[in-house]
Amino acid sequence: MTDIEAAPLADGIRRIVIAESKRANVGHIGSALSVADILAALYGGILNLPSDRSQQDRVVMSKGHAALALYAALELTDHVPSGTTGTYCADGTLLGVHPERDLDAVDFCTGSLGHGLPIAAGAALAARLQRSMRRAFVVLSDAELNEGSVWEAAMFAAHHGLANLVVILDLNGQQAMGYTRDVLDLDAPEQRWRSFGWDVHELDGHNTSAMQTTIRGLDFATGPPHIVIAHTTFGKGVSFMQSVIDWHYLPMTDEQYHQALSELQAAAA
Amino acid sequence: MRDDFIAELTELADVDERVVLLTGDLGYLVLDAFASRFPDRFFNVGVAEQNMIGIATGLAEAGYVPFAYSIATFATMRPYEFVRNGPVLHNLPVRIVGVGGGFDYGFNGITHFALEDYALMRAQPDLMVVAPADSAQARAAVLATRGLAGPIYFRIAKRGTPVPGLNGRFAIGGIQIIRDGTDIALIAIGSVAREAQRAAEMLAEEGISATVAVVSTLNPSPTEDLAELLGGVPLAISVETHYVNGGLGSLVAETIAEHGLGCRLIRAGVATVPRGLAGSQRFLEDRFGLSAHRLAATAQAALTAATA
Numbered sequence: 001m002t003d004i005e006a007a008p009l010a011d012g013i014r015r016i017v018i019a020e021s022k023r024a025n026v027g028h029i030g031s032a033l034s035v036a037d038i039l040a041a042l043y044g045g046i047l048n049l050p051s052d053r054s055q056q057d058r059v060v061m062s063k064g065h066a067a068l069a070l071y072a073a074l075e076l077t078d079h080v081p082s083g084t085t086g087t088y089c090a091d092g093t094l095l096g097v098h099p100e101r102d103l104d105a106v107d108f109c110t111g112s113l114g115h116g117l118p119i120a121a122g123a124a125l126a127a128r129l130q131r132s133m134r135r136a137f138v139v140l141s142d143a144e145l146n147e148g149s150v151w152e153a154a155m156f157a158a159h160h161g162l163a164n165l166v167v168i169l170d171l172n173g174q175q176a177m178g179y180t181r182d183v184l185d186l187d188a189p190e191q192r193w194r195s196f197g198w199d200v201h202e203l204d205g206h207n208t209s210a211m212q213t214t215i216r217g218l219d220f221a222t223g224p225p226h227i228v229i230a231h232t233t234f235g236k237g238v239s240f241m242q243s244v245i246d247w248h249y250l251p252m253t254d255e256q257y258h259q260a261l262s263e264l265q266a267a268a269a
Numbered sequence: 270m271r272d273d274f275i276a277e278l279t280e281l282a283d284v285d286e287r288v289v290l291l292t293g294d295l296g297y298l299v300l301d302a303f304a305s306r307f308p309d310r311f312f313n314v315g316v317a318e319q320n321m322i323g324i325a326t327g328l329a330e331a332g333y334v335p336f337a338y339s340i341a342t343f344a345t346m347r348p349y350e351f352v353r354n355g356p357v358l359h360n361l362p363v364r365i366v367g368v369g370g371g372f373d374y375g376f377n378g379i380t381h382f383a384l385e386d387y388a389l390m391r392a393q394p395d396l397m398v399v400a401p402a403d404s405a406q407a408r409a410a411v412l413a414t415r416g417l418a419g420p421i422y423f424r425i426a427k428r429g430t431p432v433p434g435l436n437g438r439f440a441i442g443g444i445q446i447i448r449d450g451t452d453i454a455l456i457a458i459g460s461v462a463r464e465a466q467r468a469a470e471m472l473a474e475e476g477i478s479a480t481v482a483v484v485s486t487l488n489p490s491p492t493e494d495l496a497e498l499l500g501g502v503p504l505a506i507s508v509e510t511h512y513v514n515g516g517l518g519s520l521v522a523e524t525i526a527e528h529g530l531g532c533r534l535i536r537a538g539v540a541t542v543p544r545g546l547a548g549s550q551r552f553l554e555d556r557f558g559l560s561a562h563r564l565a566a567t568a569q570a571a572l573t574a575a576t577a
Contacts, residue, residue, distance in 0.1 A: 058327075101359050107330070109358045112350060118323020119355065125324060126331030129289075129309070136327070149351075152320035160312075 006044030006208035009076055010037045011268040014237050016072035016085050018264060022257040024089035028097060030235035030247035031141070032069035034172040034205075038139060038230055039073040041211035042168070048134065049079070057134050058107045058123040062116020063141035063170060064098035070106075071095050079105040114147025116140060117167065121153045124165035124225070135164045135220055143175030146184050151196070157225040158197030165225040166215065167198075170205060172234040176248050193227045205230025237264055270429030270460065271299055271368045273404035277411040278336060279303045282310065285415065289328055293318045293339040296368070300338065322348040325363045326355030334362045340374065341367030341383030341424055345390060356420035357393045363420045365390075370400065370424040370459055371510020372553035379546070382553075383424070384539050387458070388515025390422040391487040397421045397441075398487035402462040404429030405437030406485060413439055426460040433466055435483060442489035444498065450478035453568050454498055454532075457508035458484045458517045461554065465508045467561035472568055479568065490520050496528040504571055506535045510559060513538040535571055537564060 013036040021029045047057045061070045068088060074080045080103065087093040094103040098111030108119050120138035127134045144150060157165050171189065173180050180186050194200045199218070203210050211228065218226050234248075235241030238260040252260065279302050282288040289310045290303050304311040314321045318339055325335035337344065344367035345352075356363035367386055374381035390398045399414060399421055401407035407429060414421055434447030447462075448469050457465040462483045469479035482498055484491055499505055499521070507518040518536030525532050539557045546553070554560050558567060 054332075058330075108326070109354055112354055114319070115323060115351060115354055118320040118351070119327045119330075121320070122324035122327020122329075122335075123331060124327070125312075126328045126333060129328075129333070130331065149317075149319040149323065152315070152317035153323060156314055156317065156320055156324065159315075 006040045006212060008268070009044040009073070010040035010208060011264065012076045013040055013069050013072040014264050015261070016075070017068050018238070018257065018260045020068060020085050020088040022252050025251045026089050026097060027247070027249040027251050028065045028068065029252070030174070030241050030244070031063065031066040033236045033238060033241065034232045034234045035063065035066045035139060035170045036069050036236070037206045037208050038168050038170055038211065038232070039069050041208040041215070042137060043073040043077045044208065045212055046215050047137070054132065055134055058120065058136045060108050060116040060120045060123070060136070060138040061099055061110055062113070062138050062144060064110030067097060067099040070099055074105050113141065113144040114149040117150050117153040120165060121157045121162060124157070124162040125160065127164055128162070135166060137166045137168065139168050139170060142169060142171045142173065142180055142186055142189070143183070145186055145189070154193070154196045154198065161223065162225045163223045164220045166218065167225070167227040169227055169229045170232050171229055172232045174234045174243070174245060174248065178245060189229055197224055199224045199226045200229065201226070202229045202231065205232035206236055237267060239263060270401060270404045270407050270426040273429055274366070274407045274411060274423070274425050275299055275303055277408040279306060281411060281415055282307050285334065287332060287334040289333045289335045291321050291325060291335055291337045293321050293343060295339050318343050318347040319351050322351035322355055322363070322365070326351070326359065326361060329356065329361035329363045330359065334364065336364040336366055338366040338368065340381060341370050341386050342381060345383070345386045345422065349389060352396070352420070353393055357396050360395060360419050362418055365420070365422045366425060367422065368425045369427050371461065372550045373427045375548050375550045375553045377547065379543055382543060384510070384512045385515065386422070386424055387487060387509065387511050387517065388519070391490070394488065395419055396488055398424070400424040400459045400485060401439070402435055402457070402460055402483050402485065403432045405431065406435055406439050409437050409439035410485065413441060424459060428460065430460070430463060432463045432483065435462070439485055441486050442491050444491045444494040445483040445485065446480065447483055448479065448481040450480040451502065452478045452504070452572065454480040454482060454502045454505040455508055455564065455568070456482045456484060456495070456498070456505055456517065456521055459510060461508055461510045461559055464554065464559060464561045464564060468564035468568065471561060471565040475569065477568065477572065484517055487520065492524050495521060495524045496530065499525055499530050499532045500528070502532055504533050504535070504575065506537050506564065506568060508537045508559065508564060510554060511538050513540050535567060537567060
């Protein structure tokens, strides 16, 4: 895939997020819209996913509550069969609110915050020990930085120079019960990560081509691990959800659903 | 026991390149043999047990067999959710090595007493729990479990003084009978099995005939072997350096109930939180009724009450 396809991929992810959230009548919509462009950048050209498992990049969706966006990205890039997202939150589904390993193309179960970076550090270490070129990508939420285990892994990855480890931080400034600045302030995250010895990049988390260009420019062979701090808007693309805490959990009414769809369609046109 | 365990693990690493050893900055001198022989497969991750299990998960998913080493309390409780959501949910061959079960770190005080690890770890259906009773059995356990695809928790004692009659026997999901008797069964897990065996010797001098059985794995738990044993005696005492709830005593109670057996059970173990009570392993085990002479006294009292 080329960079050109990432932006429409993000539009497609958002449409699926809105449609399947409405059908299933579940929330976490704002988080999924926030991370849509990040996943589009990754699945729309960054990830190496050949059929040989030993050569595949590993992906840890550590902000598991936005898994619907991941399912949409997997479906739109043919990593799961067409129609798979139609089973989201149905009885007996493999597609719960949080991703499970039993779904092909999901590398690790997530849903409890703070687990993803330790696991990804292990995946990156394994690739190095095996002299493999594969990389480990992990998508963190900003509120997840509240978890101490994130910083345990941050220290480990920097100490061991895991250059094949890439964090994408979905910095939308919100968490379940409020804005991060009010709950537990994460001011100057770039300084925090730099002081932990990481290679830090900051950019617009809704600019897929900028993200792809930055990630392609990283040194995956030597040097420190990488973090791409992606500044995002919670609920991006749906005006009444943007930066509104309620959309962490709430499902949509019929009226809200139709407005959301029409806004997304207008933006994609 | 821990030295023998690590020696066996080092030999295993020699023939199995998948073996990696992680430590949460514990095992001073104990891990040197492995670390010096396989420096590329040894990682001191620092005092960070959650991260250690996360790393082990990532390594195991890629084909490694990581052993994650710490003191039993820190190896089990601190990263418990990482164990559950990582090696257990993904069914990966991570080996969690908890050294110093029960009161092994007696002088270190309550933060270092592992008294709920059996209960916690056996609550995860796909997590095998292995608790060798002595060094020879620990070595046998490393060999017997080497090819298993799922996760394992090893509770490894500091000392591995031989348990007479065990002779290194180990079977996944089975018990080892190390003494035959008819009046009472002493059923032990871990290195305290030695106290149970000595208690049986004391009881023999009083004319009481005791069976002594050693349980070495939970998940699979030896329920069939236990049911057969418990069906043949009127009284059993479970013996474990662990809280009385959730560990071996609970397993024996479940087995009696689910098989409809008439055997009475006394659960020897720790029934209260041992606050403000440091001391030698021997002192603490005696204090909580787990020394040979206190186990023998418990048995005698129960048998006397039954015939009164």
